[in-house]
Amino acid sequence: MYIACSAEQKIFEIPAQGEAVVAGYWSPELGLCSQSVLLQWREGKVSSLQPSRDLENFSPKTQLWDSYFLLPGWSDAHVHLALDSLDFFKCLENWAQPALIEANMQRFLCHYLERGIVAIRDGGDLPAFAWRAKNKVMEEVWLGPKVIAVHEAVNRAGMYGRFLGRGFKNILEWREKEEEFFGQGLDQLKVVVTGLIKFNDFQKVGPTQWAVEDLAELVEAAHGRGIPVMAHASGEEGISVSIAAGVDSIEHGYYMTGAQLERMREKGIAWIPTVAPIGNILKYPTERYSSHEIDTLQRILAGQLTKIYEAYHLNVRLGVGTDAGAYQVQHAESLYDEMEWLVQAGIPKLEVYRMATQENARILGSPELGRLEVGTPMKLLQLGNGLV
Numbered sequence: 364m365y366i367a368c369s370a371e372q373k374i375f376e377i378p379a380q381g382e383a384v385v386a387g388y389w390s391p392e393l394g395l396c397s398q399s400v401l402l403q404w405r406e407g408k409v410s411s412l413q414p415s416r417d418l419e420n421f422s423p424k425t426q427l428w429d430s431y432f433l434l435p436g437w438s439d440a441h442v443h444l445a446l447d448s449l450d451f452f453k454c455l456e457n458w459a460q461p462a463l464i465e466a467n468m469q470r471f472l473c474h475y476l477e478r479g480i481v482a483i484r485d486g487g488d489l490p491a492f493a494w495r496a497k498n499k500v501m502e503e504v505w506l507g508p509k510v511i512a513v514h515e516a517v518n519r520a521g522m523y524g525r526f527l528g529r530g531f532k533n534i535l536e537w538r539e540k541e542e543e544f545f546g547q548g549l550d551q552l553k554v555v556v557t558g559l560i561k562f563n564d565f566q567k568v569g570p571t572q573w574a575v576e577d578l579a580e581l582v583e584a585a586h587g588r589g590i591p592v593m594a595h596a597s598g599e600e601g602i603s604v605s606i607a608a609g610v611d612s613i614e615h616g617y618y619m620t621g622a623q624l625e626r627m628r629e630k631g632i633a634w635i636p637t638v639a640p641i642g643n644i645l646k647y648p649t650e651r652y653s654s655h656e657i658d659t660l661q662r663i664l665a666g667q668l669t670k671i672y673e674a675y676h677l678n679v680r681l682g683v684g685t686d687a688g689a690y691q692v693q694h695a696e697s698l699y700d701e702m703e704w705l706v707q708a709g710i711p712k713l714e715v716y717r718m719a720t721q722e723n724a725r726i727l728g729s730p731e732l733g734r735l736e737v738g739t740p741m742k743l744l745q746l747g748n749g750l751v
């Protein structure tokens with residue numbers, strides 16, 4: 364049994380039953396409490412949380428966690444466990460050596476817990492490394508956060524996403540293989556709706572892969588099985604197609620418009636704006652990009668932050684996802700980058716924390732995440748630093 368301690372970047376081994384003094388707690392439901400609290404747990408779950416005044420009454424077994432705040436663990440709504448943040452093409456070559464990738468993934472999974480991240484949603488890889496990692500964690504063979512995995516993404520053959528999915532020629536081929544595809548197992552359906560943004564061409568996005576009717580058919584196939592749909596989409600056309608087809612979340616969504624945000628709010632569609640893949644290139648400069656690319660990235664970043672603030676004000680559901688595994692987007696670390704970017708966009712810090720806990724829990728489809736109350740499993744919580 365364990366609890367993540369993000370304050371020390373460690374995982375604490377704990378007994379199934381115990382008690383501890385913490386400096387306070389925070390959760391979206393309970394708010395902030397900045398006084399000393401006695402936390403008790405049984406069978407690995409919180410059994411009581413009470414203000415503690417007199418320190419003499421504690422038994423020698425009481426853990427002194429009095430420099431830590433107890434909070435719900437974070438989750439990251441968009442990662443790629445099978446990518447290493449270093450070199451995309453080299454990493455794809457390394458996929459031929461599964462033992463190497465598995466060792467990487469085990470290391471990343473531990474980092475997630477050490478940073479207080481107790482759940483991640485994986486956006487897929489064609490060889491299904493992340494799907495197998497999910498099962499290893501679930502069977503407690505590997506230590507790691509809960510993994511919600513798409514297994515394999517649905518993309519159009521010959522278009523962007525060949526490392527995410529096999530690629531379907533058209534909707535007819537999809538129909539033929541639909542049963543087999545769902546039979547592979549998946550927690551969410553990821554559809555690649557558009558290509559990538561271009562770092563050297565402002566407002567340019569790779570082509571849209573699906574017509575609205577086709578994407579709507581994919582969405583219905585998933586919804587009919589109780590499976591949520593995440594859409595990789597950027598640019599006006601691809602985002603509009605995704606909204607019209609009724610997806611559950613839009614991933615990346617660069618070049619979002621105000622009118623699209625309004626429609627997303629009406630339809631309850633969440634936006635995971637993944638600032639880190641562009642922002643971190645500027646935050647951690649390297650020689651890799653030309654000055655023209657850096658200028659373009661700066662314009663994209665500024666636009667994205669403005670739209671994020673607008674979305675927050677419009678009450679659009681906003682999730683926190685990093686695209687970890689992408690260049691300069693380190694597994695686990697980058698969730699802190701992403702939260703900082705959202706604060707930089709103008710969202711109050713505790714609201715960003717609410718997004719990285721409560722809203723992400725909804726996006727991940729795991730209501731037990733992102734909360735702190737009697738009955739919450741200790742392994743879904745974290746011991747963090749002070750909050751302000």
Ligand SMILES: [Zn+2]
Pocket residue numbers: 441442443486686
């Ligand atoms: Zn992704």
